[in-house]
Each structure stands twice: as structure tokens, then as C-alpha cells.
Amino acid sequence: MTDPLERRARLMGPNVPTFYDPPLHIVRGEGVWLWDARGRRYLDGYNNVPHVGHCHPHVVAAIARQAGVLNTHTRYMHDGVLDYIERLTGRMGHGLDQAIMVCTGSEAVDVALRMAQAATGARGLIATDNTYHGNTTAVAQLSTRRPPVGGYPDHVRLIPAPDARQPVGGTADGQAAAFGAEVARAAAELEAAGHGVAALIICPIFANEGLPCLPHGFLDPALTALRAAGGLVISDEIQPGFGRLGDVFWGHEALGFAPDIVTLGKSMGNGHPVAATVTRPEIMGAFREAFGYFNTFGGNPVSVAAADAVLDVIETEGLMENAARVGAYTLQRLNALRHPAIADIRGRGLAFAIELVGETGAPDPALANAITEEAKRRCVLINRIGRQMHILKIRPPLPFAPEHADRLADVLQSSFDTCPR
Amino acid sequence: MTDPLERRARLMGPNVPTFYDPPLHIVRGEGVWLWDARGRRYLDGYNNVPHVGHCHPHVVAAIARQAGVLNTHTRYMHDGVLDYIERLTGRMGHGLDQAIMVCTGSEAVDVALRMAQAATGARGLIATDNTYHGNTTAVAQLSTRRPPVGGYPDHVRLIPAPDARQPVGGTADGQAAAFGAEVARAAAELEAAGHGVAALIICPIFANEGLPCLPHGFLDPALTALRAAGGLVISDEIQPGFGRLGDVFWGHEALGFAPDIVTLGKSMGNGHPVAATVTRPEIMGAFREAFGYFNTFGGNPVSVAAADAVLDVIETEGLMENAARVGAYTLQRLNALRHPAIADIRGRGLAFAIELVGETGAPDPALANAITEEAKRRCVLINRIGRQMHILKIRPPLPFAPEHADRLADVLQSSFDTCPR
Numbered sequence: 001m002t003d004p005l006e007r008r009a010r011l012m013g014p015n016v017p018t019f020y021d022p023p024l025h026i027v028r029g030e031g032v033w034l035w036d037a038r039g040r041r042y043l044d045g046y047n048n049v050p051h052v053g054h055c056h057p058h059v060v061a062a063i064a065r066q067a068g069v070l071n072t073h074t075r076y077m078h079d080g081v082l083d084y085i086e087r088l089t090g091r092m093g094h095g096l097d098q099a100i101m102v103c104t105g106s107e108a109v110d111v112a113l114r115m116a117q118a119a120t121g122a123r124g125l126i127a128t129d130n131t132y133h134g135n136t137t138a139v140a141q142l143s144t145r146r147p148p149v150g151g152y153p154d155h156v157r158l159i160p161a162p163d164a165r166q167p168v169g170g171t172a173d174g175q176a177a178a179f180g181a182e183v184a185r186a187a188a189e190l191e192a193a194g195h196g197v198a199a200l201i202i203c204p205i206f207a208n209e210g211l212p213c214l215p216h217g218f219l220d221p222a223l224t225a226l227r228a229a230g231g232l233v234i235s236d237e238i239q240p241g242f243g244r245l246g247d248v249f250w251g252h253e254a255l256g257f258a259p260d261i262v263t264l265g266k267s268m269g270n271g272h273p274v275a276a277t278v279t280r281p282e283i284m285g286a287f288r289e290a291f292g293y294f295n296t297f298g299g300n301p302v303s304v305a306a307a308d309a310v311l312d313v314i315e316t317e318g319l320m321e322n323a324a325r326v327g328a329y330t331l332q333r334l335n336a337l338r339h340p341a342i343a344d345i346r347g348r349g350l351a352f353a354i355e356l357v358g359e360t361g362a363p364d365p366a367l368a369n370a371i372t373e374e375a376k377r378r379c380v381l382i383n384r385i386g387r388q389m390h391i392l393k394i395r396p397p398l399p400f401a402p403e404h405a406d407r408l409a410d411v412l413q414s415s416f417d418t419c420p421r
Numbered sequence: 422m423t424d425p426l427e428r429r430a431r432l433m434g435p436n437v438p439t440f441y442d443p444p445l446h447i448v449r450g451e452g453v454w455l456w457d458a459r460g461r462r463y464l465d466g467y468n469n470v471p472h473v474g475h476c477h478p479h480v481v482a483a484i485a486r487q488a489g490v491l492n493t494h495t496r497y498m499h500d501g502v503l504d505y506i507e508r509l510t511g512r513m514g515h516g517l518d519q520a521i522m523v524c525t526g527s528e529a530v531d532v533a534l535r536m537a538q539a540a541t542g543a544r545g546l547i548a549t550d551n552t553y554h555g556n557t558t559a560v561a562q563l564s565t566r567r568p569p570v571g572g573y574p575d576h577v578r579l580i581p582a583p584d585a586r587q588p589v590g591g592t593a594d595g596q597a598a599a600f601g602a603e604v605a606r607a608a609a610e611l612e613a614a615g616h617g618v619a620a621l622i623i624c625p626i627f628a629n630e631g632l633p634c635l636p637h638g639f640l641d642p643a644l645t646a647l648r649a650a651g652g653l654v655i656s657d658e659i660q661p662g663f664g665r666l667g668d669v670f671w672g673h674e675a676l677g678f679a680p681d682i683v684t685l686g687k688s689m690g691n692g693h694p695v696a697a698t699v700t701r702p703e704i705m706g707a708f709r710e711a712f713g714y715f716n717t718f719g720g721n722p723v724s725v726a727a728a729d730a731v732l733d734v735i736e737t738e739g740l741m742e743n744a745a746r747v748g749a750y751t752l753q754r755l756n757a758l759r760h761p762a763i764a765d766i767r768g769r770g771l772a773f774a775i776e777l778v779g780e781t782g783a784p785d786p787a788l789a790n791a792i793t794e795e796a797k798r799r800c801v802l803i804n805r806i807g808r809q810m811h812i813l814k815i816r817p818p819l820p821f822a823p824e825h826a827d828r829l830a831d832v833l834q835s836s837f838d839t840c841p842r
Contacts, residue, residue, distance in 0.1 A: 004498055011506040013519045013705035017715050018496050025498040029491045047493065049717060055489050064485035068476050069449055071692035072468065074433075075440040076447040077425055085432040098434045103524040103694040104718055110557050114570045123571065135714055136531050137559035146713040149535045150544065266717060271492035273524040273694040273718040284434035292567040293556055294438050296470060296687060297525055297694040 019383065020376050029054025032397050032404055034381065045396045045408050046381045051242055051267030052313040053399040059270045062309035066302045074101075074299045081299040084308050089278060091249055094258040098284040100277045101299035105238040105265025106134030108275040111293065112261045113138055113199065116232045118290035119260075119283040122196025126186045126231070128161035130209045130387050133201060133236055133263075142201065145208060155195040157186035161387075164212040164344055165355060175214075180221025187229035197231035199261070204251030207239040210386040211353040211393075213346040216256040223257055232283070235259035238275075239351075242267045243314050244398065246324030246349030254348065272306035273297075319398040323349040326400050333409035334394075339416035341367050352394040353385070354412075358421065363390035367419060374415035380408055440804065441797050450475025453818050453825055455802065466817045466829050467802045472663055472688030473734040474820040480691045483730035487723045495522075495720045502720040505729050510699060512670055515679040519705040520697045522720035526659040526686025527555030529696040532714065533682045534559055534620065537653045539711035540681075540704040543617025547607045547652070549582035551630045551808050554622060554657055554684075563622065566629060576616040578607035582808075585633040585765055586776060596635075601642025608650035618652035620682070625672030628660040631807040632774040632814075634767040637677040644678055653704070656680035659696075660772075663688045664735050665819065667745030667770030675769065693727035694718075740819040744770040747821050754830035755815075760837035762788050771821055774806070775813040775833075779842065784811035788840060795836035801829055 004025065008016065024042070028035040031053040034042045044054065052059065066080075074081055085099045102108050117123055127133065127142040134140070140148040141156050152158075159182035160168045162175055169178020187197045200222065206212050219233075226233060240251030241264055252259045260283060265275035279287075287293070297303065314320060327349040334345050334352060341364055344355040356371070358364045368390045375382055385393040392412075396404065425446065429437065445463070449456040452474040455463045465475070473480065487501075495502055506520045523529050538544055548554065548563040555561070561569040562577050573579075580603035581589045583596055590599020608618045621643065627633050640654075647654060661672025662685055673680045681704060686696035700708075708714070718724065735741060748770040755766050755773060762785055765776040777792070779785045789805045792813060796803050806814040813833075817825065 004500075004503075007503055008498065011503050011510070011519060012495075012521070013702065013709045015709040015713065016495070017713065018498070023496070023498050026493060027491060027499070029493060034491075034493070049494070050492070055492065057489075060485065060488045063488050064481065067481045067484050067693075068478070070447065070455075071471070071476065072447060072450060072455070073470065075438055076445045077429065077439070078447065079425075082425075082428055082432050089432070098432060100433070104528065104716070106528070106716070107525065107557065114558060118570050135716060136528065136557045137535060138557065140712065146715075149539050149708075149711045271718070271721060271723070272488075273721075273724065281434065287570075288434045288436040290570045291561065292436065292438065294567075295525070295527070295556060297692070300692060300694075302692070303694065 020373060024376070031399055040379060043380045043404060043407055045394050046383050047397060048239060048244065048395045049266045049271050050397050051270055052310055052317070052319060053397045056270060056313055058313050059306055059309040062305040063272060063302055066305035071300050071302045073296055078301055080301045080304040084304045087308065087311060088276070092262065092278060095280045096259070096262055096278045098279060098281055100293065101303070102275045102277065102295050103273045103297050105263060105275050106136045106139055107295070108263040108265055108277045109134045109139045109201070109236060110136045111277040112201070112234045112263050114291060115261055115277065115279055115283050115287040116199035116234060119286040120196065120198045120230055120232060122198045122230065123155045124190030124195035124197045125156050126183060126197070126200040127156070127158055128202065128206065128209055129158035130161040131203065132208045154193055155190065157189055159183060159186050161209040162206055162212045162214055164210065164346060176218045177221050180225050183222040184225035187225060187231065191229060197226065197229040199232045199234050200226050201234040201236055203236045203239055204255045205240040205245070205348065205351060207351065208385060210391045211346065211351055213348055214255065216254070219255050219257045232260035233257065234261045234263060236263045238263060238265040242310070243320030244323055244349050244351055244395070246320060246327045249320060268310065269303060269306040270310050272303060274303040274307045317399065323398050326350065326402060326405060329402050330400070330405035330408065333405050337409065337413055337416060341421045350396055350398060350400055354392040356390050356392065363388035364421070365390040367421060368392055370419045371412070371415045374418050375411050378411045378414060380411040441794060445797070452820055461800060463800045463802050464825060464828055465802050466815050467804050468818060469660060469665065469816045470687045470692050471818050472691050473731055473738070473740060474818045477691060477734055479734050480727055480730040483726040484693060484723055487726035492721050492723045494717055499722055501722045501725040505725045508729065508732060509697070513683065513699060516701045517680070517683055517699045519702050520699045521714065522695065522697045522724070523716050524694045524696060524718050526684060526696050527557045527560055528716070529684040529686055529698045530555045530560045530622070530657060531557045532698040533622070533655045533684045535712060536682055536698065536700055536704050536708040537620035537655060540707040541617065541619045541651055541653060543619045543651065544576045545611030545616035545618045546577050547604060547618070547621040548577070548579055549623065549627070549630055550579035551582040552624065553629045575614060576611065578610055580604060580607050582630040583627055583633045583635055585631065585767060597639045598642050601646050604643040605646035608646060608652065612650065618647065618650040620653045620655050621647050622655040622657055624657045624660055625676045626661040626666070626769065626772060628772065629806065631812045632767065632772055634769055635676065637675070640676050640678045653681035654678065655682045655684060657684045659684060659686040663731070664741030665744055665770050665772055665816070667741060667748045670741060689731065690724060690727040691731050693724060695724040695728045738820065744819050747771065747823060747826060750823050751821070751826035751829065754826050758830065758834055758837060762842045771817055771819060773815040777811050777813065784809035785842070786810045788842060789813055791840045792833070792836050795839050796832050799832045799835060801832040
């Protein structure tokens with residue numbers, strides 16, 4: 001019998017990431033639960049792609065039904081894609097009335113960057129220095145988490161990411177102004193280098209940066225600097241979008257700004273490969289003028305049916321309201337966790353971060369790893385994030401109930417009790 | 422009641438491509454048939470994505486079944502993705518034993534280019550000057566059919582595409598040597614510019630270039646020049662792969678060469694968004710070493726189930742053999758078409774091209790358009806290709822039967838009869 005990890009390396013190559021050591025062998029999912037090959041059931045406190053719950057029957061039925069009727073491209077007319085874009089953009093505002101449907105968040109961001117470049121006539125891009133927006137050649141150039149093949153190009157500038165405990169500029173109060181000053185500095189550099197400024201791209205909850213839970217208006221100084229340089233702002237809603245934050249449907253509402261371009265993915269089809277780039281007509285027009293974009297699978301009737309069914313479930317099951325209600329209860333339970341390493345606990349809706357530090361106050365990635373593994377042994381799945389991977393990351397599927405929050409919190413406390421600093 | 426085209430432009434933006442004028446409003450598909458909103462049934466002589474037939478029940482059932490059991494990412498272990506990669510690479514040879522699964526052909530090519538760059542340490546790319554390999558920022562830089570936003574970068578060199586009637590180098594016999602000389606020239610330019618040569622990427626049937634139907638061994642001089650410059654060859658099998666050519670499963674077998682990297686898409690999941698990049702372990706290792714690639718949806722159990730079901734159907738229904746048998750019969754029927762504009766009819770398996778020229782011998786795109794529209798009015802779907810869009814392009818789903826070939830040929834002859842030169 002071959003070792004599954006050896007077989008994986010033989011067929012997929014080296015360095016293919018896995019979760020947990022040894023990795024989990026998951027065979028079934030339902031709601032907030034996953035089962036491994038030995039029949040053990042895990043509470044899913046981590047996966048944000050099965051947004052309305054693993055294998056939600058309404059989404060599965062929509063995919064199965066449409067796959068049996070028609071699955072073709074958008075060079076033929078089809079009502080499905082138009083009805084969906086109308087429904088989706090109806091939730092956006094800010095004149096964000098048009099969309100290109102694609103298959104992955106990476107494709108959505110790859111398109112968004114070109115939209116900004118086509119609309120501004122400039123090439124320069126600004127992102128944070130601790131982010132990830134996708135894996136295409138162009139999008140990977142923004143990533144410090146997965147540095148690009150061939151190094152960083154000159155038209156990309158990475159600025160210090162907002163941080164909850166080590167704020168840009170030194171103080172939490174001054175962080176918004178300091179972040180704005182970093183945008184201004186990067187914009188000036190891009191201007192001086194002849195690239196000009198096409199866009200600032202951010203995840204509005206800075207999820208990969210460690211979910212710093214910034215205040216409404218945080219981005220205002222940055223946007224003032226950005227607008228002065230002629231740049232557009234791309235709100236990457238791949239993680240915060242579709243109601244996860246509870247009180248708002250989109251992440252940019254949490255920060256209180258009007259994006260020029262919005263990128264969607266992951267949760268949009270509950271795991272079916274569907275994604276989108278949404279923008280205003282004049283930006284879409286500039287892109288469509290500059291480039292004859294066509295995506296073979298993008299906006300096909302089956303992918304649209306999956307995405308539409310996800311909106312159905314969010315609405316009929318009140319999942320955004322659930323994220324607010326159960327999110328608040330979960331945060332309350334997490335705030336009661338006791339361990340000397342816990343330096344900060346924060347959350348918004350059903351997205352949470354718990355920072356762990358050593359006795360000197362320095363990040364403690366080893367403990368974060370130990371807690372993650374210990375919780376897994378106790379059948380609760382969470383993961384880690386942050387520049388030093390010392391922050392516990394919790395973001396369950398939205399049908400998370402109070403009893404799931406109880407189980408999560410109980411297992412985390414037991415895991416903390418097992419892992420002294 | 423809103424005009425559907427106006428509604429489309431309002432929601433999707435300007436310049437979104439459609440087929441036919443007015444465009445078809447397709448609502449249902451089955452096998453080689455498509456139905457429009459008025460209930461008219463069309464013979465599909467064009468779509469190569471529904472490879473085993475529109476809405477094939479075995480593929481639909483596989484998707485529905487797996488979507489109801491588990492749909493998650495490859496950071497957990499799952500047998501499905503490993504079983505599929507083993508089955509897929511088992512059909513490749515040439516040491517092409519490892520794969521990365523992604524969601525679109527564009528993603529597959531985007532990865533392939535970086536694999537070549539990581540493995541060679543060089544950056545230069547060579548493609549033909551009349552091709553299309555995908556729509557990401559990096560891949561669009563290879564395309565003359567959809568020129569990139571911001572113009573062509575210096576590390577990309579486009580060489581004259583092989584052509585059936587206007588061969589590179591002037592003679593059909595000398596075209597292989599002339600194409601090889603173009604590769605050598607481009608490689609020397611890339612070396613001189615300091616980029617070095619990472620890869621030559623070709624579709625081995627040059628489908629977008631007009632399906633010139635080149636002989637076995639055609640690529641040998643090009644590969645000698647490429648290897649001398651240290652470059653790798655990427656076989657883009659997005660169009661020829663999975664048995665369409667009838668006598669061979671892959672396009673590179675038709676030309677008789679050993680690719681270093683193979684890209685797959687379109688037909689792979691019969692319309693479900695699944696694609697892959699296949700290569701040798703040392704190239705995969707170099708890429709995985711250089712870049713921590715992870716694709717959220719890539720290789721998920723549902724996408725794998727769709728792709729696996731496609732292989733099932735190809736095998737159990739003998740669709741490659743059918744492509745050979747019915748392809749030969751179809752070519753025989755097409756060869757009997759009579760119209761003074763027909764300059765060349767060629768095909769391999771279930772892929773055909775019919776070149777139309779005016780009295781002077783110059784390409785006649787207007788006639789090709791008229792025939793395409795006339796055939797559509799007679800409920801047979803074909804399309805156009807070629808540098809001047811003067812070549813009829815025919816590539817039906819693989820379950821094409823002799824009676825479908827008869828209908829195709831009869832409708833084409835009637836259409837030709839209706840459209841004098």
C-alpha cells in the first residue's frame with residue numbers, strides 16, 4: 001500500500017500545501033461538518049468557500065438541474081447570466097452596475113487590474129506587503145505570501161499592511177493617516193517612475209493581513225491620496241463578501257468607502273468555480289474597448305445557477321443576520337478564552353482572529369500551530385494567519401449555530417489548557 | 422419589454438462577443454443538439470467544449486453525485502484528484518507524469534509559461550502571430566487575436582503561423598524548415614535581448630491559425646532550433662486533446678513530438694470549469710520550488726468527478742474511434758461540396774476547415790460569414806476562423822454520427838447554393 005503523501009508528491013509534485021500534520025483525508029461534508037475517511041466528524045471552523053454550508057441541497061439541486069438542461073458559453077444569449085448580474089449588482093450600489101463573470105478569484109483580480117489600467121491609462125499598482133489576491137502571473141506580482149516567479153516588477157509597490165497590534169505609524173488612532181501617507185508615497189514613486197497609478201487593491205477586512213478590524217472611515221486618507229494621483233480602488237471581496245460580516249453584505253461597507261471595481265470568488269458558488277469582476281459602466285467600457293475579453297466557462301448557465309442558488313440560500317435562511325447574531329455570540333465565547341499567550345481577540349460577523357504571543361510579547365507561531373493541531377485532534381478545524389503565522393484564523397460556513405460556537409470555544413479552551421506557553 | 426441585446430450591454434458592457442446576427446438564444450442541449458427559446462432545434466457542428474455531447478447524463482450524474490457528498494480543496498487529502506491525475510497522465514507518455522489542476526485553460530497556460538520560466542531560468546516566449554492561448558494578463562501577451570492591454574512586452578516574439586495555402590517560406594514542402602528558421606531567429610533575438618528562451622507554445626493542430634493539417638514531423642526543425650536555445654515546448658491541447666483527432670488521443674501525437682508541458686481545458690470537463698497543466702517531475706519541481714502555487718477550486722472533488730466521467734464516456738462509447746470513423750465520412754461528404762469559392766477542404770478526426778476565396782484567389786470573409794449565417798438559418802451551427810476570417814470552422818461534439826454528417830453536408834451545400842460568389 002502506497003503512502004498517500006508519497007503518491008500525492010509523485011502525481012502533484014513537491015511543495016503542494018496541505019493542512020495539518022498528518023493532513024486530513026476528508027471524504028464527506030454537510031452543513032458545518034466534515035467527515036474523514038475513518039468516519040470521524042469535524043466541526044468546520046475554517047472553510048469560507050462552502051459559504052452556505054457544505055453540500056447545501058439547494059445549491060446541489062440547482063447545479064444538477066441546470067447541468068442536465070444546458071451548459072454552454074455566453075456567445076449565445078441566455079437569461080440566466082443577465083438575471084444573475086442584475087441581482088448581484090442590485091446589492092452593490094455606487095454605480096457598480098456591470099460585471100464580467102469568470103471562474104476563479106484569481107481571474108477576477110487579473111481582469112480587475114487590467115480594467116484599472118485601461119480606465120486610467122496608467123500601469124502602477126499598490127497593495128499591502130502582507131497580502132494575497134490570487135495566483136495568475138499578474139496577480140501573483142502583488143503577493144508577499146507567494147512571491148512571484150522572476151521577482152517583483154517595478155510597477156508594483158507594496159505598502160505596510162494595517163495591523164491590530166503593531167499599527168502602521170505607531171498608534172492605532174494614527175494608523176489611518178499613516179496608511180494614507182504610505183499610499184501617497186507609493187503613488188509619488190509610481191508617478192516618478194513613469195508608471196502612473198492605476199489602482200490600490202485591498203481586501204477591505206485585510207483578511208490575509210490578520211483581520212485587524214479597522215474602523216469605518218479607515219481608508220479615507222488613503223483614498224484621498226489615491227484619487228489625487230488618479231488611481232482607482234479595487235475592493236477584493238473574495239473573503240469578506242456575501243454577508244460574512246453580518247451587519248453588512250460587503251466588506252467595503254464595513255470600511256465605508258465606494259469601490260471603483262469589486263472582485264468576487266470563493267464563496268460566490270459555494271465551491272463551484274465561479275467568480276466575477278463588477279464595476280461601473282465607464283470602467284467596463286474602457287476595458288472592453290482595450291481588450292476583447294472572453295472567458296469560455298465564465299457565466300455558463302450551470303455556474304450562474306450555482307451562484308444564484310447561493311444568493312437564494314443567503315436570503316431564505318437569513319444567513320447574513322445569522323452571521324451577525326451567532327458571530328456576536330461566538331466572539332463573546334472567544335473573549336472568555338483564558339491563556340497567557342492570548343494578546344488580542346477580535347472578530348466581525350463570522351470572521352475571527354486570536355493573536356498569540358510569547359512572554360516578551362513577540363508573536364508565537366509555534367503555539368498557534370500547536371493549538372491548531374490540538375483543536376484538530378479534538379475534531380474542530382481552524383487555521384493560522386498573520387505575518388508570523390501566529391494568529392488563529394476562524395471563519396466557519398455561515399449556517400454556524402450557537403451550539404457550534406459553544407463547541408468551538410470549549411475545544412479551543414481545552415486546546416489552550418493542553419498547550420502551556 | 423427590454424431588447425435582450427440592450428439588456429446584455431447594460432449588464433455586461435459593450436463589445437461582448439456573440440455568435441450570429443441576430444444572436445441565438447439557446448435554452449437546452451442534448452448530445453449534438455441545441456434548442457433555442459422558440460423551440461427550434463440546431464445541429465451543433467461547432468462546439469468543442471461539450472466534448473462527449475451536451476448534458477451527457479453520465480457526466481451530469483457524476484457532478485450531481487459528488488456535489489452532494491463533498492466539494493472542497495486539495496489542502497485536504499482526497500483520492501479523487503490523485504486517481505484522476507494517474508489516469509490522465511497514464512495516457513500521456515514522454516515522462517509527463519505530474520499535473521496541477523486548475524479551472525480554466527487560461528489558468529493552465531498561465532501556469533505552463535511560469536513552469537517553463539522556472540525550469541529554464543529564462544523569460545522569453547515564442548508563439549505564432551495568429552493564435553490565442555487564453556485571457557490572463559500574461560497569456561494574452563501571446564495573442565494577436567486579442568491584443569494585450571498595454572501592448573506586447575519585449576520577452577514575447579510572435580512568428581509567422583503555418584498556413585495551408587500561404588505556407589511560411591513559400592512552399593508547403595519547405596514550410597517545416599521555414600518555421601524552424603523562424604523559431605531560430607526568434608530565439609536568437611530573445612537571447613540577444615537578454616531574455617533567453619523559456620518556451621515555444623503551440624496548439625499542435627494550429628486550430629486558431631486555421632487548422633493547416635501539417636504532416637507528422639513538421640515541428641522537428643523548430644524543435645531542433647528551440648532545444649539548441651535551451652527552450653521547452655508547450656503543447657496547448659485545449660482544442661485537439663481528448664481524442665478529437667480520431668487516430669490519436671493528443672494533438673502532439675499527430676505532429677509526432679514529445680512536449681515538455683501540456684495544457685488542457687475546454688473539453689476536459691464537458692463544460693464544467695476544469696483544466697490542467699501536465700509536465701515532467703523536474704519541471705514541476707522547478708515551478709513548485711519557485712512559486713507556492715495553490716488554486717482554491719483546482720482539483721476539487723466535483724471538478725475531478727466531471728473530468729473523470731468525461732474519460733469514462735470517451736472510453737465506454739469509443740468516441741475517439743468514432744471521431745476517426747465519422748470524421749473520415751464527414752470529410753468525404755465535405756469534399757463533395759461544390760462552390761467556386763471553395764479553395765481547400767481539410768480535416769482530421771472531427772475538426773474541419775473549408776477555405777473560401779474570391780475570383781482573384783483572395784480570402785473571402787464576407788462569403789464565409791454569409792455561409793455561416795445561412796447554415797444557422799437552416800439550423801446547423803458552424804463558425805469561422807483564419808487570419809481573414811474566411812475559413813469555415815467545423816468541430817462538433819464527438820458523438821457525431823453519419824446522419825449528422827449528412828445533415829451538415831446537405832445544409833452546407835444548400836447554403837452554398839444560396840450564396841453565389
